[in-house]
Amino acid sequence: MPRGRELLTHSRMACFKTCPRKHYFKYLLGLRRARVAKPLHFGQMVHAGIDLIAKGRPLQAVGAFLRQQYREPPAWCQSEDDVAAWQLEGEQVIRLVFGYEWRWRGDTSVVISSETRFELPIPGCRVYRVAGLIDKVVAQEPVVFIREHKTTGDQISVDSDYWKRVRIDTQISLYLWAARVMGWEAREIEYDVLHKPGIAPKKLTKAEQVVFKCERETLEMYGKRLTDDIGSRPDFYFARQRVQRLDSEITEFLDELRMIARAMRDAELRGRHFRNTDACQHPYRCEYLDICHGNIDLSAGVPEGFEIVDYVHEELLNGRESDATNGSAAGDAGHAATPAAVRSDGNAANRTEVQPGEAGCAAAQGGADGG
Numbered sequence: 001m002p003r004g005r006e007l008l009t010h011s012r013m014a015c016f017k018t019c020p021r022k023h024y025f026k027y028l029l030g031l032r033r034a035r036v037a038k039p040l041h042f043g044q045m046v047h048a049g050i051d052l053i054a055k056g057r058p059l060q061a062v063g064a065f066l067r068q069q070y071r072e073p074p075a076w077c078q079s080e081d082d083v084a085a086w087q088l089e090g091e092q093v094i095r096l097v098f099g100y101e102w103r104w105r106g107d108t109s110v111v112i113s114s115e116t117r118f119e120l121p122i123p124g125c126r127v128y129r130v131a132g133l134i135d136k137v138v139a140q141e142p143v144v145f146i147r148e149h150k151t152t153g154d155q156i157s158v159d160s161d162y163w164k165r166v167r168i169d170t171q172i173s174l175y176l177w178a179a180r181v182m183g184w185e186a187r188e189i190e191y192d193v194l195h196k197p198g199i200a201p202k203k204l205t206k207a208e209q210v211v212f213k214c215e216r217e218t219l220e221m222y223g224k225r226l227t228d229d230i231g232s233r234p235d236f237y238f239a240r241q242r243v244q245r246l247d248s249e250i251t252e253f254l255d256e257l258r259m260i261a262r263a264m265r266d267a268e269l270r271g272r273h274f275r276n277t278d279a280c281q282h283p284y285r286c287e288y289l290d291i292c293h294g295n296i297d298l299s300a301g302v303p304e305g306f307e308i309v310d311y312v313h314e315e316l317l318n319g320r321e322s323d324a325t326n327g328s329a330a331g332d333a334g335h336a337a338t339p340a341a342v343r344s345d346g347n348a349a350n351r352t353e354v355q356p357g358e359a360g361c362a363a364a365q366g367g368a369d370g371g
Contacts, residue, residue, distance in 0.1 A: 002030030004312040007119065007131040010171040011315060013260050023264070024273035025288045029298065030309045033287050034076075042089055043151045045069060046194060047135075049097035050149055054111055054136065059101060066094050091223045092197045096237070099230035100194060102356050103238045109140035109147075117316060118178045123254060125261045133316055134175055135192075137184055145242065146175055146189045153196045156239040166191050167243050173253035176245050188244040195237045197226055231356025 005028060016023040025031045045066065052062045070090030077083045119131040136147040148171075154162045166172070172189045179186040201217040209215055217225070230237050245253075267273050280286050290296075296303055311317055 002309055002312050004316075006128055007313060007316075008122070008128045008257070008261060008264075009131050009313055009316065010174055012313070013170070013257075016260060016264055019276040019279045019286070020267055020273045021275040021292060022279070022286060022288055024267070025291065027312050028268065028273075030312050031288070031291075031298070031302070031306055032309050034305055034307045042093060042196065045089075045093045046097060046100075046151050047149055049093065050100060051114060053097070053101050054114060059098065062097065062101075063094060066090070066097065087219060088201070088222075091219050092226065095223050095226045095230065096194055096197065099227065099234070099356050100238060102231075103234050104240075109138045111136050112139050112144070112184075113137040116182075118182060120178060120181055122257055122261060124258050127265050128261045130174065130178070130257065131313065131316060132171075132174060132178060134179065137179065137186065138190070143188070144184055144186050146179055146186050147192050148175070148189055150191055150193045151196055152193060153198070156193050156195050157235075158239075158241075162193070163191075163241055166241070170253060170256065172243050173245055173250055174257075177250050177253065188242045190240055190242045193239045193241075195239075197229075197237075199226060199229060227356055234356065 012023070012027050015026055048069075049062055049066050052065065053059070057065075067090070070087065070093075073083045073086045077086050113134075114136050116134045116137065117131070118134065119129055122128055122130050134146055135149050138145055138147045152162065154160065156162050175189060176186055201219070201222040203216050204212060204214065212218075212221070275292060280289050280292075286292075291298070291303060302308055
């Protein structure tokens, strides 16, 4: 039986509302794909880089750390295409993180707490507790607010649908309520959003092929073009907006939280977890579709390509489960990518990252001393 079944997180509740059968596989059985999904890994690495910057690490150390994470392809890279995709992700992560630092360099806000994990009782519920990981609690006179970092492939212009959805997202209510319970009078959340790069390495013209002796852009050529693109349209890649919650909206959220908890408990006690077939292929193909469709008997063993995890909330773990607290902040409980992992490594990388708007200025050497 996997651990963490007594905890409700924003991700778990969203999964249950999407499809109770998927929730059953993922959170009650702990059945997961053996390979980490690409969007999840991309977001984790971007988040790790941003956190190092917020903690004052020099850019050259951040670059060295991120290059180190992509030095060796993981076991699931079984083909040249897999390896190429892995290396491309690494280049995109580094360029995006450096662009982020350049875009928000003038930010005068002060981080009070970073990577704060909470685990709190749900008012009126004895079966479950609610948990989460608040990216940052930030002070900017005269207010205190929460800052959440997000990566997305959606458009993030001011009038985009992305922000319409954000304004009604229950995660905002959850985190603001949790922050108040833990003693921070935060009344708003700032969504700090990074747009995933959509451009890819391109095929060179015949004239360029003669000059550069290759048919397609190298990673370094592509990276420089991506940096130029970020510098020419920063608002396409980076956006921040704050969202508030009234006390009445927090009360409404707590009612919804209790309703979801009761529905989950009822499904578990009855052993009935209905399917939502509209979620099988939207917004992407469900990882459990083949299991559902084939009516696979899971008692016969774990299906190929899957595994049973020991703890069902990997977004809370990140190697530091013991930092959880009961009703108080677990200050500075971070990702697996922690500042302690940044160290001098002469072989980490040998390339120079150039920040947007600073062409020709060496921003960081990947192999420099992490300090």
